[in-house]
Amino acid sequence: MGEKPKHLKFKYVYPEDLRDLYVNGLYGGVTPRNELYAHFYSERHPIPKSVIHEITPGEKLGPEVSIEKGGDVVRFVQASIAMNLDTAIAFRDWLTNNIKFMTSNIEKGKVHGSKK
Numbered sequence: 001m002g003e004k005p006k007h008l009k010f011k012y013v014y015p016e017d018l019r020d021l022y023v024n025g026l027y028g029g030v031t032p033r034n035e036l037y038a039h040f041y042s043e044r045h046p047i048p049k050s051v052i053h054e055i056t057p058g059e060k061l062g063p064e065v066s067i068e069k070g071g072d073v074v075r076f077v078q079a080s081i082a083m084n085l086d087t088a089i090a091f092r093d094w095l096t097n098n099i100k101f102m103t104s105n106i107e108k109g110k111v112h113g114s115k116k
Helices: 085-107
Strands: 025-030 036-044 050-055 061-068 074-083
Touching: 074 085
Parallel strands: none
Antiparallel strands: 025 036, 036 074, 050 061
16 A cells, blocks of 8 residues: 655635735624634715706816715625534634734834834
8 A cells, every 4th residue: 555645735825816915804703503604894085976067157167066875884795604613613724823923023113114
């Protein structure tokens, strides 16, 4: 019988439409199947639904007369994820380790723009 391999190499494949996302927050919870889900969003002011401008006597665009908005703040969902308990635990551990690393860098003044 052959010897069992001592290593396993994973190859990461990136789709052509991969995009980096900046998020301000997330909303989620536990599904009926006991899996974790999260919707990551970014916040911004809404783009107006419509804007009415006055036309000046010289037939130029004048000041805004009215603006129709669709709310005070828009939460644009950038991505949604779902994971089982084992993956959620691995994600938590990964996040905890990276937060500790980031905090350590801030305390050591190793962050661009740091005031230390």
